[in-house]
Amino acid sequence: MKHTYKILVFVMLVLVFLMPSCKKYLDKKPDKALQVPNSLSDLQALLDDGYLLNGTNGVSFDEASADDYYVPDDLYNDLSVNNRNAYLWRNTDYTNYPNDWGYIYNVVNIANIVLDNVQEIAITALNKNEWNNIKGSALFHRSFAFLQGASIFCKAYDDNTSAQDYGLVLRLTSDITLPSVRASVKDTYNRIIEDLKSAVPLLPDLPVHVLRPSKNSAYALLARTYLSMRKYDSCAKYANLSLLIKSELINYNAVDVTAFVPFERFNAEVQFYNIINQPNYASIDPYYARVDSLLYSSYASDDLRKEAFFYQSFPGYTFKGSYSPYQLFTGIATDEVYLMRAESYARLGDKDAALSDLNTLLVKRWRTGTFVPVAASTANEALGIILIERRKQLLFRNLRWMDIKRLNKEGANIVLKRIISGETYLLQPNDNKYALSLPADIINMTGMQQNPY
């Protein structure tokens, strides 16, 4: 009997001593592909998820609300209720996830996870470039998402009111338990500019791949931000800095404009690649979307874009001029940067510089030998031409909605019009509806202010 108890005690002791060695046994990863993001390569891998950061986000509420396209009556009937409401600016309650709001904040959160974790990694002489690139890229991606969000969910930037206007939720850490609160439009834009300015010195001049951000695209994004704020001197400054690094344009004469897919992916003009893979609003998909007929007829016959950008469909014309085969390109390309600089120069009164930029672009868009350089007597006349060419070059790039908002602030008086079954729907300039609604479930859950409409 004595022995029995001794053995039991002994066994107990052995079991107790076994415990610590189990810790190591249990630390084996259950899946080789799993990782806690704690190294620079892990963080870079998160940023290299092109599906999430450059692609699948089908953010398109703005494009779907804009006027580069229309949907024929019978195809309109095939659209979802949400999409029909968006098309006619009837921004009623919607909750369907995934939606633009969610996609934008998915990108923000990835950037935040990277930013939170990169701070934990010490900078050494060896990893400095990589570290910088990661932090700069995360800041860039967050700004890109915030700017997209501001274009959709906020009123146009206005120095007089933006301190009071409802902006975005400025989530700057990856803590998912933080409550969501809307900042002002002013704070939203300030954050974008501040982040981009801190990203610029961290990023390389040109990227290893256009799926990654770089100085040229960060400058271009700064220019785009200032343009949407109508701060033209800054816009000109950063567009210029961007073009100093990369200014190459495609000559459309070297492109097979008759092809169904005329432009290759990652072509020479692409600075930062971003697409709408599956739009959340199907109405902008070529299946439904027909190009505004006035816009189509505004292309001259020697303008190669007429053939490269459109094919005849039934009814009307369909867009095929994306810089990404089969998906709408929504990234940053050199043509946009030229047009931003041209517009800013014109608005700043430098007619010649403005026209020079415009002609540099257009000569590569017209059939060889047919292009007559654009001339104008005043900077204002030049501005008018530049704005028309901007629309003709940058259609279906998720830019039109932002343009309508800011141009109406400049007094352009653009009235949007839809006709469905003979009934006409209008959207007046500077209408409250230009700040599109947030998802209803988010409003319910967080108690944030919905945009009035």
Add this chain to the structure above:
Amino acid sequence: MRKTKYFLLMILLIAYQLNLQAQNETVVTGKTIDADTKQEIAGVTISSKRFETVSNSDGTFKISVQAGNDTLTLTHTGYQPNRIPVDNNLSFLVIELSKKENVLGEVTVSTGLQQIPRERATGSFDLIDNKTLNFQTGSNILDRLNGIASGVLFDNTKIKSGNKKYGFSIRGLSTINGLQDPLIIVDNFPYEGDINNINPNDIESISLLKDAAAASIWGTRAGNGVIVITTKKGRFNQPLKIELNTNVIVVAKPDLYSLPQISSTDYIDVEQFLYNKGAFGSLINDPSQTALSPALEIFIKRAGGQISAADSASAINAIKSIDARADYLKYVYQAAVTQIYSLNVRGGSGNMTYFISGGYDKGIGHLNEKSDRATLRLENTYKPLQNLQLSLSVIYTSTISKSGKTGYNESGIKIGNRFVPYISLADKNGNQLPVASNYRDGYTDTAGSGKLLNWKYYPLEDYKHNTTKSNGQSFVARFGLQYQLIKELSVDIKYQYERDQLSSRNLADIESYSTRNMINLFSQIDQSTGLVSYAVPYGSILNRSGSLLKAHNVRGQLNFTKVLNEHSINAIAGTELRETRSETDANTIYGYSDDLLTTATVDFLHEHPTYINGSYGFIPDGIDLSERYNRFVSLFANAAYTYKNKYTLSGSLRRDASNLFGVNTNDKWKPFWSAGIAWDIVKEGFYKSSLFPYLRLRATYGASGNVDQSKSAVTVITYMGTFSYTNFPYARVSQFSNPDLRWEKVNTLNFGIDFSLKKQIVSGSIEYYRKNGTDLFGPSPIDYTAGTMSNILTQNIANMKSNGVEISLQSKNIDRAIKWFTTLLFSYNLSKTTAYYAAEGQKFRPGYGRDISPIVGKPLYSILSYRWGGLDPATGNPRGYLNKDLSTNYLAIFNSITSPDSLVYSGPATPKYFGSIINTVNWKGFSITASISYKLGYYFRRSSIDYGNLFSNGIGHPDFSKRWKQPGDEQFTNIPSMSYPANSRRNQFYLLSEATVSKGDHVRLQFINLAYDFASDKKAGNFFTSLQLYFNASNLGLLWKANKEGIDPDFPSSIPSSKTYAVGIRTTF
């Protein structure tokens, strides 16, 4: 782990010393058998002057005696005590015990860790013996539990997935996240492999461990109950026994017509309607040449003036009469046939036992798919020393399967983007027809002007050219060592190695549609030279994939038994380590020649232009690699104390840890405990009832918990591979840090009564259980501004209370020349939500009863609906209620439901009462058994017409023909009018309203079994111990159902299991 080695060494050394001290003692071995039946008796307490032991499951025992001066006393609750003097002749003793009158036969249940005599069990165990298992046939042992095990609910409506492979639950689900299957133990270890690798003819019995006390000894994974499968084994001193079983199983063709499919006429009318509305405008002009249905092609030809109005009308009429299912039943499906052969040989001498079995199954499925399974099993036990028992078993299973034809998709045949119900596979002479599944016929007729490969798809021919062959090999080896250290204490060491390998090979040869399509798609024709360049090389495409599972299990266990006067203690304690490692790999080879083994190189790096519309695409490399490890460490202890053989107290404790990723080590360890008590009331002096000669009460209580995989203290990312455009590795967040999540906890209380009437006319047990779950996991809406990639997150959302009753009765209605036995199984289970933590501003939506119901006081899984206000008499729009007024403002109705009480509650979504009645009649050698099963007291949601789905995907429903068409129809139909354009909210409202709820109650004829035993009269000189011819019919359909729509509630919108017939011979000699 080195410490384990020292530990074992020390134990052996100590054991050796103890042995030396016991030298003056001698060990006798023997066996206890029933005086009447000569069956071995387990659990007999055998005591000598100084020692005491309990006989093993095979009746054997060994005990130290003082040679020539000792007496063995044998006691057992079911038998008269016996005393045997031990003389100097120490041969193997065979001791007969006579049964006490009116006592149930001794039964032990296996927990996988120990054998417990049923009379000392406090927990809820169910034992299914070999005979009951053989009521049903088939290659899957677990499917045989259907209709014969109490508390086990088979649910065919739920899709089987990785979390839920077996399709049944024991006493309801304890968790909705994580694993939902019961834990399967084969002999002593959890079984990781494919359940189809187990040959049912090798199985002796199955124990079900249902309550906390029974199951908690298995820890974490036992929350859904434990099924212990015990295999057949040889016994010591058993004469050679040979068992042969062969049978043929025929499964009738599936009843495709039970699928809810819109009629072809209605479907074509809808197509015509949509075509006239211009809904196909973009599709018709689609540069991708997306295929269109035959009717649309006719409309287009008519519109283009290519055919006359009369031709068009007759062509449309012709296709209206086609139902694709007819051709599928005629040309594709066949009755499935499986042949099963099984042979086993067993026996044993004084110090060794053996069991050898071989099985061979050969099956041809409904789609002409073929499967072969061969199993080989060797089991040996050897006693080199009196105190030492070694066992070794090896199990080898080889499976080969070959794919067959392509079956009918439940929604129709996919043509382009839409499902179409009226496609013909062959013309009226039986010649096969092509089906335009991807591209329009007009395009594939001429594309490439002869320079491309034929671009047509022939469903009846294609399967011959696109075949998948799989080859599986499973190998299990077990080693066991049992050493009796001293009289009270033995040590058990068991090790199991399992290796399952499966390799699949999908060869799509050059004549297969998928290969021709792939090659054509990536071909370019030079317009000037006419030369074709191939990005995908000419030749077959071979997809290979493999998976390998390796599992190691090792367990060290101490068994302690001590009987001192009226006290008896049984205890075990041990530790277990388990590792499973699974690897998968896959790749694709192009330009392959199966004859020459030549392959071609392909450019996976760049995008290639495609032929039809010039868009770009990558050629898939099909590479997929994964490697996963699961590691578990457990400590467990279990003790039972019995006083005067009347009162039993039991307790168990277990802690489990696993290598969950991203969880703090402290959170990895989970404690489980249980306690129980049993009272054998018959043995009390005051108990006088002769009505119940056997009556036993028991009660247990236990606690368990569940931690969710997504309970992660840190953010976890998963590497997804290489991003195709950049060739950079990329990763995605797979778990967001969710520190708020708490453990799911479930406490279970179980009461049981086991009883028997005089002469066991009626015997059985009644159990009552209560489960108390807190902080149950469930999907809860979250503020996705946090960027959580989803609008729902697993959170602790509810508490629940569950009450259940299980009654299991066996009666001998007639016990003469004709014998008639009845088994009645009855289960009652109702779980209620007792608290629900709704997110702020949450809108409640009805569903299909698969999520936790938010209404406090109502069943955990409930059918909730929007309140139904009938159809609008003017428009046929479905109407609901908004602030007590009829309304068709669906969005406002949805948004008005901010409290779950605003939904209409119909009833539970899972059966409140279920079970079966099994009757057996024996006369001479004949035996007939029939099982009728029932599920009562629940509701289900029918599928119905979803106009959105019909317009965009072509998925219809027969309800379409019963829809509201004109004012007045609302008197007799609830099916809304067709409204165009589709209004998703209108559809959703109707589909989730009260109008689509039906009662699920039904009674089913589960199986009929007919057998004749030629050797039953045991005439002298009979060569066979038994020779049984049997016939079995199962899945015989419903006897009664509550719903008027004619729907089988187990298969509301899928094909029910087909009728199955088996005939076979079972013999022992």
